[in-house]
């Protein structure tokens with residue numbers, strides 16, 4: 001049965017006099033993919049930053065699995081199960097793709113995050129790392145250094161590293177941005193697989209309507225930092241509050257033009 005993994009309670013941040021995230025109270029449940037949408041400047045990235053610990057809240061709380069993580073660092077939150085794709089980007093740009101994935105598996109297995117202990121002693125980490133690279137169709141790039149990868153492959157590697165970390169809460173920020181039409185479905189299928197597991201919560205900041213339509217179980221709409229709507233995708237898209245948030249424009253049309 002689904003249960004609340006992550007919850008924000010009155011989560012707020014002020015930058016000077018500007019309230020960028022304004023008392024957002026919102027639960028995120030297992031097996032549920034929540035798309036977070038809103039006009040430019042609505043507070044989506046800032047809301048993500050507050051959850052993953054990149055910035056500190058002015059007010060309110062973040063609860064993960066009944067633990068109050070509000071005052072924890074981003075690294076502590078990662079350890080407890082908050083996984084955000086961009087935190088892992090270019091972890092070690094001069095190491096190979098395979099080594100980067102192995103390092104995340106190694107740290108997850110509680111062996112610390114030590115590049116000097118990689119060598120051959122950890123051959124048993126190679127197979128799971130190669131399995132993940134196969135899932136993101138990057139097996140052939142395993143020996144390439146991360147810095148040599150195309151933009152699309154770097155984005156796919158971010159997803160691979162997140163899968164290697166296997167957090168309780170997956171946070172994706174426009175995961176297919178800049179990807180080719182061949183690459184994007186690979187990533188969307190992987191996100192759909194994560195959803196099908198039913199034991200993780202997935203948060204997705206996304207502008208592309210086709211991605212939202214394919215994956216979202218729920219949409220929350222932010223407007224001027226506040227939660228303007230929350231619910232079933234079809235209901236949210238038709239709601240008055242959303243039409244207003246997008247200044248009278250249809251949500252679907254507004255998002256597809258971003």
Ligand SMILES: Nc1ncnc2c1ncn2[C@@H]1O[C@H](COP(=O)(O)OP(=O)(O)OP(=O)(O)O)[C@@H](O)[C@H]1O
Pocket residue numbers: 015018020038039040041042043044045046047
């Ligand atoms: N560090 C900061 N200092 C001051 N203001 C900030 C800071 N970070 C964000 N803001 C402001 O907070 C508001 C919300 O910004 P945010 O980037 O979260 O919006 P967004 O919904 O992610 O927008 P976009 O879709 O354009 O990425 C904006 O007005 C932005 O200028």
